[in-house]
Amino acid sequence: MPGSRIVRLDGTVEDxxxxxxxxxxxxxxxxxxSADILLLxxxxxxxxxxxxxxxxxxxxxxxxxxxxxxxxxxxxxQFLVSAGAPGKRFAERDARLVMVEIRAGDRDxxxxxxxxxxxxTRREVADVAALHMGRDPAFVHAAWKAHPQREFGAEExxxxxxxxxxxxxxxxxx
Numbered sequence: 001m002p003g004s005r006i007v008r009l010d011g012t013v014e015d016x017x018x019x020x021x022x023x024x025x026x027x028x029x030x031x032x033x034s035a036d037i038l039l040l041x042x043x044x045x046x047x048x049x050x051x052x053x054x055x056x057x058x059x060x061x062x063x064x065x066x067x068x069x070x071x072x073x074x075x076x077x078q079f080l081v082s083a084g085a086p087g088k089r090f091a092e093r094d095a096r097l098v099m100v101e102i103r104a105g106d107r108d109x110x111x112x113x114x115x116x117x118x119x120x121t122r123r124e125v126a127d128v129a130a131l132h133m134g135r136d137p138a139f140v141h142a143a144w145k146a147h148p149q150r151e152f153g154a155e156e157x158x159x160x161x162x163x164x165x166x167x168x169x170x171x172x173x174x
Contacts, residue, residue, distance in 0.1 A: 004028075006038045009054070013046030013076040022057045029061035036064045039084065040170055045075020048102055048121060055083050055128070064088055068170045069154070069163065074098035079125065082132045082162045089132075089163040090171055091154040097162055098151045101144035102126070133161035 007024045011017055021039070028037050039058070058065040058080070067084030069077075069091040078097045081089060091097060102122040123137075126144065130137040143150070154166040 005032075005035060006040060009039060009041045009043055009077070009080065011043060013043055013051045013054070013080075015047065015050050018047070018050035018053045021054050025054075025057045025061055025065065029063050033062040036066050036085070036088065037061070038066045038068060038171055039080065040068050040070055041073050041077050041081050042069075042071040043074070043077030043080075044072055045077055045098075045100060048076060048125065051076030051080060052125075054080055058083060066090065066171060067163075068092065068167070069095040069097050069157070070170055072096050072098070075100040078162065079129060082129060084132075087164050090165045090167050091157050091163040092170060093154050093166055093168055095154045095157075096151060097154070097157040098149060099129075099143070099147075099162065101148040135161060 005028055007021055007028070009017065009021050025037060025039075064085035066088035067081045067090065069081045071092075073081055073091075073095060075098065078099055081091070081097065102118070102125050123141075126140040127137045130140040133140070152160060152162060154163070157163050158166050
């Protein structure tokens with residue numbers, strides 16, 4: 001895979017980073033709609049809304065978006081790695097993946113509208129995660145309830161269904 005078709009998501013998933021990743025995915029898919037893009041992810045997580053913008057673009061572009069976890073990949077970072085094209089989800093041998101339950105964060109618990117929106121978002125993200133893991137959504141909901149933050153080594157992540165392959169170095173890397 002040529003280096004020019006590699007997009008790096010490095011850091012907290014926030015609007016500016018998401019906008020950059022989305023733009024790169026769209027440009028690369030426009031240049032060559034049938035050639036794979038590799039999304040390298042090293043992120044401790046971040047905004048669900050920003051992450052879902054990247055996810056939606058990954059699903060929208062006509063080419064496959066392969067993914068690879070490098071270093072620590074948690075929360076939305078882990079979600080995006082797991083949402084790569086089937087059979088093209090990688091983790092470097094020493095990568096650590098952390099599956100994290102979607103949380104509302106610090107806010108007034110009396111805000112019922114926010115509670116409902118958070119519950120809906122949690123269900124939707126869990127359903128999508130289950131789809132990419134080849135699991136029933138109830139499995140992901142139960143896993144989050146039992147372990148709101150669960151860490152995996154690369155091989156454990158493969159067995160669990162978060163990635164398809166463990167590699168010595170990122171595909172397309174040197």
